[in-house]
Amino acid sequence: MEDNFQIENTRINQGINKKDAFKDYKIADNSFLDELEGRSPCPECCKSRKFFCYTCYVPMPPLVGKLPDVKLPIKIDIIKHPLEIDGKSTAVHGCILAPNDFRIHIYPELPDTQKAILVFPSDDAEDAVDFMKRVKDENNGIFPYERIIFVDSTWNQTWKIRHDPKIVNLPRIKLNGIESLFWRYQRGNPITFLSTIEAVYHMNIIFHKHFISESYNGEYDNLLFFFRYMFNKIRQLYDPKSLKAYATRPYLRE
Numbered sequence: 001m002e003d004n005f006q007i008e009n010t011r012i013n014q015g016i017n018k019k020d021a022f023k024d025y026k027i028a029d030n031s032f033l034d035e036l037e038g039r040s041p042c043p044e045c046c047k048s049r050k051f052f053c054y055t056c057y058v059p060m061p062p063l064v065g066k067l068p069d070v071k072l073p074i075k076i077d078i079i080k081h082p083l084e085i086d087g088k089s090t091a092v093h094g095c096i097l098a099p100n101d102f103r104i105h106i107y108p109e110l111p112d113t114q115k116a117i118l119v120f121p122s123d124d125a126e127d128a129v130d131f132m133k134r135v136k137d138e139n140n141g142i143f144p145y146e147r148i149i150f151v152d153s154t155w156n157q158t159w160k161i162r163h164d165p166k167i168v169n170l171p172r173i174k175l176n177g178i179e180s181l182f183w184r185y186q187r188g189n190p191i192t193f194l195s196t197i198e199a200v201y202h203m204n205i206i207f208h209k210h211f212i213s214e215s216y217n218g219e220y221d222n223l224l225f226f227f228r229y230m231f232n233k234i235r236q237l238y239d240p241k242s243l244k245a246y247a248t249r250p251y252l253r254e
């Protein structure tokens with residue numbers, strides 16, 4: 001336990017030292033998120049939410065019309081386990097920021113699996129870059145699939161989804177060597193364990209570079225609009241310079 005904690009702290013410090021992790025990204029200004037006061041009732045379920053509803057996948061009324069609208073080069077489907085619907089998953093960011101190309105399905109509901117590939121970090125999954133290269137060569141530059149499916153679930157819950165008869169035989173790919181910026185929420189996971197929105201983001205760029213254009217100009221960076229906001233909030237919380245503001249005994253300060 002202690003070792004894990006130490007590793008995590010080291011990662012937090014490394015993160016702080018990366019001055020602005022999103023310096024080279026083309027992400028819309030998100031300062032208006034800070035100006036939003038309090039919560040609103042969700043227009044669909046009436047529950048009180050801050051920026052978006054993580055059960056209805058809609059933005060809260062004060063944000064409607066102000067958020068980036070990302071166009072993805074391929075359809076993205078997320079399968080979630082019904083026991084894991086909560087506010088922590090970053091998958092909802094995709095529904096809010098790329099509403100035309102991004103869907104969440106609560107298992108046993110499934111997306112169309114006819115022309116789909118599955119992103120899954122198992123040993124037998126092919127590296128995503130190798131897969132795209134190979135498929136491009138084999139199909140004269142045409143991508144023969146229509147959608148990329150991700151499973152957004154902890155390991156305990158994924159077995160059943162992965163072994164569903166409609167899922168079990170899909171081509172399986174994985175992302176290799178990409179470091180997560182989200183380790184803070186991933187206690188005990190390796191740094192390459194990506195949050196769902198990060199995995200979707202990187203997969204879209206890999207697809208783009210093989211089937212759309214070799215140059216990437218930030219077309220999908222706004223998928224990380226809320227992610228960057230959350231990341232910077234966490235950074236402020238752990239930045240030594242601002243730690244005073246979070247002193248455990250404020251009454252001792254002059």
Ligand SMILES: [Zn+2]
Binds near residue numbers: 045
């Ligand atoms: Zn709702």
